Amino acid sequence: MDTLSLVSHNMENKGMDEGGGIGLGTFFDPESVAVIGASNGPFNLGATICRTLREYSSFAGPVYAVNRKGESVHGCAGFVSVTDIPEDVDLAVIITPAVVVPSFVKQCGEKGVGHIIIESAGFDEEGERGRAMQREISETAREYGIRIMGPNCLGVLNTRNQFCCFYGVPEDGFEAFMSEPGTVSYIIQSGGVVAVVLESLMKDVVKANKVISIGNKSDVDESDLIEYLAGDDTTEVIGLYLENVQQGRKFLNAARSAGKPILVYKVGRTEEGTRAALSHTAGMANNDVLFEGVCRQAGVLRINAISELHSIPKMLTRMPLLRGRKIAVFTNSGAFGGITADLLVEAGLEMARLSPETRERLSATGQIFNASNPIDLGPALSMQTFLEIFDILLSSEDVDGLLPVPSLWHPMIIDAIAKLVKKCHQYRKPAAIYTPNAVYKTVSYREKYGVPLFESPEEAVRALQCSYRHYRSSSRKNSAGNGNSRYRGEKA
Amino acid sequence: MDTLSLVSHNMENKGMDEGGGIGLGTFFDPESVAVIGASNGPFNLGATICRTLREYSSFAGPVYAVNRKGESVHGCAGFVSVTDIPEDVDLAVIITPAVVVPSFVKQCGEKGVGHIIIESAGFDEEGERGRAMQREISETAREYGIRIMGPNCLGVLNTRNQFCCFYGVPEDGFEAFMSEPGTVSYIIQSGGVVAVVLESLMKDVVKANKVISIGNKSDVDESDLIEYLAGDDTTEVIGLYLENVQQGRKFLNAARSAGKPILVYKVGRTEEGTRAALSHTAGMANNDVLFEGVCRQAGVLRINAISELHSIPKMLTRMPLLRGRKIAVFTNSGAFGGITADLLVEAGLEMARLSPETRERLSATGQIFNASNPIDLGPALSMQTFLEIFDILLSSEDVDGLLPVPSLWHPMIIDAIAKLVKKCHQYRKPAAIYTPNAVYKTVSYREKYGVPLFESPEEAVRALQCSYRHYRSSSRKNSAGNGNSRYRGEKA
Numbered sequence: 001m002d003t004l005s006l007v008s009h010n011m012e013n014k015g016m017d018e019g020g021g022i023g024l025g026t027f028f029d030p031e032s033v034a035v036i037g038a039s040n041g042p043f044n045l046g047a048t049i050c051r052t053l054r055e056y057s058s059f060a061g062p063v064y065a066v067n068r069k070g071e072s073v074h075g076c077a078g079f080v081s082v083t084d085i086p087e088d089v090d091l092a093v094i095i096t097p098a099v100v101v102p103s104f105v106k107q108c109g110e111k112g113v114g115h116i117i118i119e120s121a122g123f124d125e126e127g128e129r130g131r132a133m134q135r136e137i138s139e140t141a142r143e144y145g146i147r148i149m150g151p152n153c154l155g156v157l158n159t160r161n162q163f164c165c166f167y168g169v170p171e172d173g174f175e176a177f178m179s180e181p182g183t184v185s186y187i188i189q190s191g192g193v194v195a196v197v198l199e200s201l202m203k204d205v206v207k208a209n210k211v212i213s214i215g216n217k218s219d220v221d222e223s224d225l226i227e228y229l230a231g232d233d234t235t236e237v238i239g240l241y242l243e244n245v246q247q248g249r250k251f252l253n254a255a256r257s258a259g260k261p262i263l264v265y266k267v268g269r270t271e272e273g274t275r276a277a278l279s280h281t282a283g284m285a286n287n288d289v290l291f292e293g294v295c296r297q298a299g300v301l302r303i304n305a306i307s308e309l310h311s312i313p314k315m316l317t318r319m320p321l322l323r324g325r326k327i328a329v330f331t332n333s334g335a336f337g338g339i340t341a342d343l344l345v346e347a348g349l350e351m352a353r354l355s356p357e358t359r360e361r362l363s364a365t366g367q368i369f370n371a372s373n374p375i376d377l378g379p380a381l382s383m384q385t386f387l388e389i390f391d392i393l394l395s396s397e398d399v400d401g402l403l404p405v406p407s408l409w410h411p412m413i414i415d416a417i418a419k420l421v422k423k424c425h426q427y428r429k430p431a432a433i434y435t436p437n438a439v440y441k442t443v444s445y446r447e448k449y450g451v452p453l454f455e456s457p458e459e460a461v462r463a464l465q466c467s468y469r470h471y472r473s474s475s476r477k478n479s480a481g482n483g484n485s486r487y488r489g490e491k492a
Numbered sequence: 493m494d495t496l497s498l499v500s501h502n503m504e505n506k507g508m509d510e511g512g513g514i515g516l517g518t519f520f521d522p523e524s525v526a527v528i529g530a531s532n533g534p535f536n537l538g539a540t541i542c543r544t545l546r547e548y549s550s551f552a553g554p555v556y557a558v559n560r561k562g563e564s565v566h567g568c569a570g571f572v573s574v575t576d577i578p579e580d581v582d583l584a585v586i587i588t589p590a591v592v593v594p595s596f597v598k599q600c601g602e603k604g605v606g607h608i609i610i611e612s613a614g615f616d617e618e619g620e621r622g623r624a625m626q627r628e629i630s631e632t633a634r635e636y637g638i639r640i641m642g643p644n645c646l647g648v649l650n651t652r653n654q655f656c657c658f659y660g661v662p663e664d665g666f667e668a669f670m671s672e673p674g675t676v677s678y679i680i681q682s683g684g685v686v687a688v689v690l691e692s693l694m695k696d697v698v699k700a701n702k703v704i705s706i707g708n709k710s711d712v713d714e715s716d717l718i719e720y721l722a723g724d725d726t727t728e729v730i731g732l733y734l735e736n737v738q739q740g741r742k743f744l745n746a747a748r749s750a751g752k753p754i755l756v757y758k759v760g761r762t763e764e765g766t767r768a769a770l771s772h773t774a775g776m777a778n779n780d781v782l783f784e785g786v787c788r789q790a791g792v793l794r795i796n797a798i799s800e801l802h803s804i805p806k807m808l809t810r811m812p813l814l815r816g817r818k819i820a821v822f823t824n825s826g827a828f829g830g831i832t833a834d835l836l837v838e839a840g841l842e843m844a845r846l847s848p849e850t851r852e853r854l855s856a857t858g859q860i861f862n863a864s865n866p867i868d869l870g871p872a873l874s875m876q877t878f879l880e881i882f883d884i885l886l887s888s889e890d891v892d893g894l895l896p897v898p899s900l901w902h903p904m905i906i907d908a909i910a911k912l913v914k915k916c917h918q919y920r921k922p923a924a925i926y927t928p929n930a931v932y933k934t935v936s937y938r939e940k941y942g943v944p945l946f947e948s949p950e951e952a953v954r955a956l957q958c959s960y961r962h963y964r965s966s967s968r969k970n971s972a973g974n975g976n977s978r979y980r981g982e983k984a
Contacts, residue, residue, distance in 0.1 A: 168901070192825030192899060192928050199930035243830060267827070272843045273834030276821075276866045305950055306831065307931070329768075333684030335759070338735060339798065342765030351764045374768045407684060409660070436684050438691035439799070439947065440935045455931065458797055 022147050024220065024228045026115040028158045028210060030091035032062045033165070034082055034113070036104050037096035037120075039067035045119075045167040046095040050074040052169050057162035057178050062087065066104075082107040091115045093155060093165045098122030101151065102136045109144030116141070117165055118150035124216050125152055134218055141219060153215025154191050157198075159208055160234060166194070166213070173202045182207025183236035184313040187225045189214050193241045193306060200310040203447045206317055209235050223247060223254040230258035237316045239309045240264045243277035248294050255298035256477070261316045261470045262300045265309060266291060299473025301466050308462065311454065315463035318421070318452040319430035322467040324400030326352035328393045329374035331405035332413075333436050336457065337374030340403050340434075343461040349468065352399045361392045377406075386416035387423075394427035401464055402431035405457070408445065417451050430467055432460035514639050516712060516720045518607040520650045520702060522583035524554045525657070526574055526605070528596050529588035529612075531559035537611075537659040538587040542566040544661050549654035549670050554579065558596075574599040583607045585647060585657045590614030593643065594628045601636030608633070609657055610643035616708045617644055626710055633711060645707025646683050649690075651700055652726060658686070658705070665694045674699025675728035676805040679717045681706050685733045685798060692802040695939045698809055701727050715739060715746040722750040729808045731801045732756045735769035740786050747790035748969070753808045753962045754792045757801060758783060791965025793958050799947075800954065806944040807955035810913070811922035814959040816892030818844035820885045821866035823897035824905075825928050828949065829866025832895050832926075835953040841960065844891045853884045869898075878908035879915075886919035893956055894923035897949070900937065909943050922959055924952035 038046030051074040053059045065073040070080040079085050082092065082104065092113045094104050098120050108116055123134040134151065141148050149155055157164040159181035177198065184206050188194045194213050201208050212225055222240060229235045238260055245251050255262050268274035269288050295302045303312065327349050329340045341351050352373050362371040365388050367380035393399050404420065406413050417433060424431050434454045435442055446453040454460035530538030543566040545551045557565035562572040571577050574584060584605045586596050590612050600608055615626040626643065633640050641647055649656040651673035669690065676698050680686045686705050693700050704717055714732055721727045730752055737743050747754050760766035761780050787794045795804065819841050821832050833843050843865050854863040857880050859872035885891050896912065898905050909925060916923050926946045927934055938945040946952035
């Protein structure tokens with residue numbers, strides 16, 4: 001098969017994108033997969049991928065193992081060479097010592113494989129010899145028209161079709177995790193961060209859609225993937241962890257036209273951080289000030305804690321956007337009125353000034369300690385009172401969003417919170433809910449009752465801030481793009 | 493009994509302090525207690541105090557209940573009036589409607605009770621009528637020589653003798669909590685914050701010594717209690733949550749001479765926060781800039797998250813102080829090198845520059861990916877390698893402290909962490925350990941293995957920063973006080 005016929009072979013399958021080049025779809029939705037380097041040897045990482053696909057998930061397509069002995073691995077038929085596999089191979093996952101990767105990439109080319117995920121490390125991030133091999137791979141890939149993800153990565157996890165080529169997935173809870181597809185997709189330049197995010201999502205109300213570990217980005221980079229996920233109907237929010245951005249303009253364009261909230265944690269805010277990242281995934285030094293400017297221009301939400309990658313999407317998917325700065329706090333635990341007021345103001349939001357009319361309506365419920373903002377419910381304990389307060393606040397023009405801090409001292413209160421979530425959608429105003437508890441209790445309440453609880457008052461306020469920022473930037477983009485009113489940017 | 497004989501009665505007991513006034517000891521270590529307002533009525537809060545003292549703790553002294561019917565409550569003998577109690581009463585806890593509190597304070601005076609905790613709300617924090625009652629109580633207390641804690645508070649919890657007069661304690665885990673006395677004491681101007689701190693400590697390696705909820709501070713205030721806890725040999729660290737500080741000079745003096753690390757979260761960093769706190773515990777508006785200056789002068793560690801009240805003491809009690817800025821990061825999860833480098837530099841600390849000699853010694857272990865700081869262990873898996881690395885780093889003059897980020901992918905690694913904790917004491921250099929996990933897993937690892945794990949990289953860096961700040965301010969105080977070398981301030 002010559003190169004041209006290979007390309008046309010690829011153009012026939014779903015790896016083809018609209019622009020006529022070879023798209024990324026096959027990375028996420030392969031019909032058949034070869035795991036190159038999977039064997040039955042001790043501590044073999046490729047074998048864990050075969051096991052995941054055959055035992056922990058219900059991925060439907062055939063999976064082949066390629067190894068020296070041609071032995072089957074966890075029920076995946078074994079071959080000595082990719083070219084020995086009698087059926088078509090859509091996607092190859094290479095997890096062998098670095099030194100043999102280039103020859104396997106060539107084999108894939110000969111076989112007509114259009115998409116390869118290289119998980120092996122030892123390339124650009126490891127000196128001149130590694131760089132030479134990475135160059136060789138890139139040349140072969142160009143020659144055969146192959147798209148490459150990696151090297152030095154985990155590749156792709158897709159809950160929609162239960163495809164996952166991560167090695168060493170956490171066994172505890174992984175099947176449940178894969179069987180609950182969510183709407184948040186991640187692009188992560190580090191296996192360690194992938195692990196923390198997956199583990200955190202296992203006990204959260206938002207779930208993952210696609211998770212991509214991109215490593216050295218020899219071909220496919222964060223901007224390609226933002227573009228791909230922007231066109232993916234099942235992705236509502238995109239979260240990124242980056243160690244470097246090599247093509248700032250490309251990133252700006254991809255992020256600006258995504259039309260979805262994008263959260264980015266980027267290492268290298270300091271010189272020392274940049275230096276440390278260099279040795280990890282082979283990035284180039286970046287100017288962080290420049291990147292900050294790109295984020296502002298593109299309406300990207302820059303985050304400063306890894307934990308925000310899983311915490312903030314709750315606000316962006318489970319609640320309407322915050323369309324103004326005026327926040328009403330209500331609590332049955334007085335201290336948190338002052339604590340949250342400080343945090344809201346420091347975050348550039350405002351304590352809503354309630355009109356005399358609103359205050360009168362609140363007082364008329366007959367159960368309130370303090371009817372000005374922050375509203376202190378005291379030990380009020382009728383569901384009716386809670387619901388009346390929600391209606392009064394959410395319907396008031398004085399209020400754009402809520403920051404409820406209910407102490408869960410009675411089981412009725414968690415039921416009231418569940419009803420509040422519904423009312424937020426009805427009134428199209430968000431609530432960032434924090435229950436004053438130790439973090440392990442908050443996590444267990446959230447999991448048990450399926451309500452979007454934040455783990456600290458700081459996190460709740462930060463979520464409101466991100467929601468408002470996304471509302472503002474998407475409104476601006478819309479009005480710049482088509483001259484429409486800024487309210488068109490709103491997602492209800 | 494006249495006032496003079498009452499005072500002399502009080503001077504005979506342990507309530508007496510060295511200065512000749514009536515001290516605070518009886519609040520923490522009463523020989524007998526009367527709970528005024530405890531009855532068998534539905535939802536009676538006083539009854540929960542009787543129950544805690546008789547059923548959930550092993551407090552040794554007699555406890556009496558005072559109520560209209562004179563009925564016994566949870567095994568506590570009942571009386572209609574305090575003066576009916578045939579034995580001496582060391583401490584009275586009043587938890588009745590506000591309007592009858594003044595008369596009970598008078599009864600206590602007649603009975604010769606020298607210390608009263610008033611838990612009832614409805615005083616200075618609630619308008620003119622409340623203020624008048626609080627004034628009346630203060631006058632009576634002065635007349636009889638009574639010390640008052642509160643009103644509008646929970647009072648005292650002391651794990652040393654299992655005395656606790658908090659109403660409505662969490663039943664789940666409370667007995668275990670009380671039976672493990674720790675070395676951190678808290679002064680907290682809010683019941684809600686007390687609840688969060690207690691719950692958090694239940695799953696931490698540091699435990700509470702004394703917890704005091706001070707409410708409206710009509711008599712005993714935070715400065716009196718700092719002074720008391722400074723003289724308490726079993727308290728190593730003092731944590732405060734404050735809504736206001738009415739006597740800045742008194743606070744400065746108490747904090748400056750405490751000789752122990754003091755952590756303070758204060759509401760009112762913004763005008764809105766100050767206003768919100770006003771309605772909660774009846775404070776006066778404070779100038780936050782002034783308070784910030786007081787904290788600096790006194791060497792108080794100001795914190796900005798409630799969660800730091802329980803997280804930072806781990807560093808101050810379980811590790812030697814950090815005596816310089818140079819931090820070595822080591823990890824087996826590459827990304828966290830860059831993440832922590834950014835955070836350390838932003839916190840005013842430094843990435844240690846390792847000398848060629850130190851780097852050579854590290855490389856000689858034969859298991860290291862990257863021997864410059866951050867040190868990347870890769871998947872090294874011999875305990876011997878871990879221990880060698882700890883020794884090399886902790887013994888190096890290039891390094892003042894460690895920030896280890898070990899991914900716990902193998903059971904050996906948690907054993908290595910336990911050994912690291914011991915080595916830190918041996919070398920008198922601290923380590924702030926973060927394992928890259930979801931927070932709920934970190935909490936469970938910490939609890940299961942008893943190692944001081946932090947819940948996020950941000951928290952670990954913050955702990956190092958606080959340790960270094962305390963080292964610096966205590967060194968300064970010592971050299972100012974007695975002309976000794978600044979290294980005298982160190983606690984090993």
